[in-house]
Amino acid sequence: MSAQTTDYGPVDAAFIAALRALFGELAGERVVTSMAVREQHGRDESYHPGHAPDAVVYARSTEEVAAVVRLCAKARVPVVAYGAGSSLEGHVAAVHGGISINLSQMDAVIAVHQADMDVVVQAGVTREALNRELRHTGLFFAVDPGANATLGGMAATRASGTNAVRYGTMRENVLALVVVLASGEVVKTGTRARKSAAGYDLTRLFVGSEGTLGIITELTVRLHGVPGTIAAAVVPFAHVAGAVQAVIAVMQLGIAVSRIEFLDELQMRAINRYSNTAFACQPTLFLEFGGLEAAVAEQVATVRDICDEHGGADFQWAKDPASRERLWQARHKAAYAAMALRPGAKAWATDVCVPISRLAECIAGAQEDAARAPFPTMVVGHVGDGNFHLPMLVDGDNPSEVAAAKTLNEQVVRRALAADGTCSGEHGIGLGKMNFLLAEHGEPAIAAMRAIKRALDPAGIMNPGKMFA
């Protein structure tokens, strides 16, 4: 009764011809089988080995995606959606071959509803492109995973990032989706109403489903007002524990910080080298505040007191837009900065999220385990949500390092689960965390998920080999 099987139909010359027939005279540019393009589409930004699809289709509309999926359904050929390729758990790898549908040309901003603070976009729009489009509206799209991902990919992996502590993740920011199901049917999952009690929450079901239940082709997402006053600051701490305790105190006071990011000593060193900055190489918080003027001043004063109490040095301000931009660029490039510390190494991000009261012990435990690893690691995290990463710089050609990385990753995850946390805060399951999914949810929940998968994708053609072992 498994929905996952390897008994798929072949992508042979006849199938490619049928695909090409869908696109008529555009077939040459829209259906591509060159090895370079196929390999690029089977690989994301993670350490996971690539698996090239048999062909890549560049779709330009929901109808085209539906037509391709119908063809694949008839022939029982796997379908994998591809946006920007910035996923971190091998989500785009075509482990059973099949067709990769590239959605990056579906990049239209369909409707900006300024009064309602929402926007309707095609799935291939990237978050940077969307925010450029919105720059004169006084509104912005708040979910920011760092990478310039597509919104479709962000929804599919339930992405979040630095702003989630204030604005929520994709879970909270998607109002409605258009999804092509495994049958090729097109479903609209919601309306533009801010809330609804009408029926099963299909929107939230597809958000985070990693392409295994359908392909997201259009999204309606919430926007937020750009705060009138924005302030950012950097605070180095004497010890990790002090920084984390300060974060806990801030969260408990209900202070609506826009961002509160932790970076450890080595991560700060990496950033300084990579971004040519001169931050203190100490455990550090990067903070952002936004709102009406007096509110921001009050928040800053309160957070400053809290940091003082926990051994923070004085705030270093980034008040003007340019220095704020530099600050967050440096933060966003933390992963590349880390990789530059050990050229040739692969970065395993790791990704757990725990109740905030357990954060200090989970980070300390991770650092203890990491001290025994044969490669450099660091800690960086969206700590306001209890979410942190332990990037590991692993020589992928060295089997003992790879084995040690697997062990360390598992230690970090097991500790998070024991602390009533989750095995993934924002990167998803993909190829990398299928065993942990079971450990986290237990057999009955996984059976329920599998039953839903079978109900919506009985032939198992949607991104097979992911999510469930």
Place this chain on the structure above:
Amino acid sequence: MSAQTTDYGPVDAAFIAALRALFGELAGERVVTSMAVREQHGRDESYHPGHAPDAVVYARSTEEVAAVVRLCAKARVPVVAYGAGSSLEGHVAAVHGGISINLSQMDAVIAVHQADMDVVVQAGVTREALNRELRHTGLFFAVDPGANATLGGMAATRASGTNAVRYGTMRENVLALVVVLASGEVVKTGTRARKSAAGYDLTRLFVGSEGTLGIITELTVRLHGVPGTIAAAVVPFAHVAGAVQAVIAVMQLGIAVSRIEFLDELQMRAINRYSNTAFACQPTLFLEFGGLEAAVAEQVATVRDICDEHGGADFQWAKDPASRERLWQARHKAAYAAMALRPGAKAWATDVCVPISRLAECIAGAQEDAARAPFPTMVVGHVGDGNFHLPMLVDGDNPSEVAAAKTLNEQVVRRALAADGTCSGEHGIGLGKMNFLLAEHGEPAIAAMRAIKRALDPAGIMNPGKMFA
């Protein structure tokens, strides 16, 4: 292939005996078949006719609920969950008979995690009881539908209410659930982590599923800090349109009001009569602000300016806790106040939610249609979310009034759907809105919902006759 069928097993003497056997010597008080108790359990606070279950079971643990469900599954007997009976679309009516499981004795607060700002409770805890329990923690549970509903019922109907504009609905406030599935298996849907990208979002699937996919027996919900400074105010307006435009302006500025409620002239008159208050009988906004002191002062000043611009009279303050309490008590009793205007009449609440830019036209349209109705109506709403009700005071014994109420309800819903809104902002589908569910979502989405229903409840025993026509 329908999951809904009337081919259910009988609740006969043998079945009752088997039920009683589960409870041993407590069977007398835990399995009840008296007509009075059965009738009470088949009826909610709505206009929908009651349908008594064949027996009522008072459960005290998840294991007991699971045992009852397993028995029902084996005999193919319907199961309906019952909390406080405060639903508004007939959700508890046992339209195909079967067993009502009363969860009100499952009222334990299992664990308060103050540092993490969450709490684990049994499903029968009411929101007032929970907030009493939390009163010395500086935290509160924010979702407030007015009625003293159980948290299990609130999750099952995706409830919200006056605070949702700032704190979200049950969708945003439930972190994890324990659910008894139709098989009698017990699923835990999540952890205490604030966010997760691990697997399908079962939590959000069960929130709002109205007992049709499983029975919620335990919840982990978010708490929020009680703001240090709270201010509440009443602002009468010359016209409905001015009040609504003021709300739109406040929302667009991103001002985090805690509550922003609209009540029309007749609703204000009803409240004055019922609650012995002396508010102006004009279109009115009830407002609440909360936060740090300077932030609240700044918000108040900004909102005051906005109200002035849109024809609002000056703020009437309710600054001390007692007068704030009186104000919100009056608001919460609006439905009873309405009913008292026409003794003997039933109140049909109606319930739609639209994008805020369409709110003024939707309310004006509803009022126009309502002017032709042979019964009194009023408008009251959580307008910050675009959610409003048009309570209709209908003589249930007068067929022409009942027909007119149906027509008016349909007009309000169709207008909301045409405005890209939803047929239910917070009351759910139940018996009353099955046709509108289809109109809102379309055939493919309803087919997907039905497929999920069949996957998780193949025999169709969970609250049959609801949600899907």
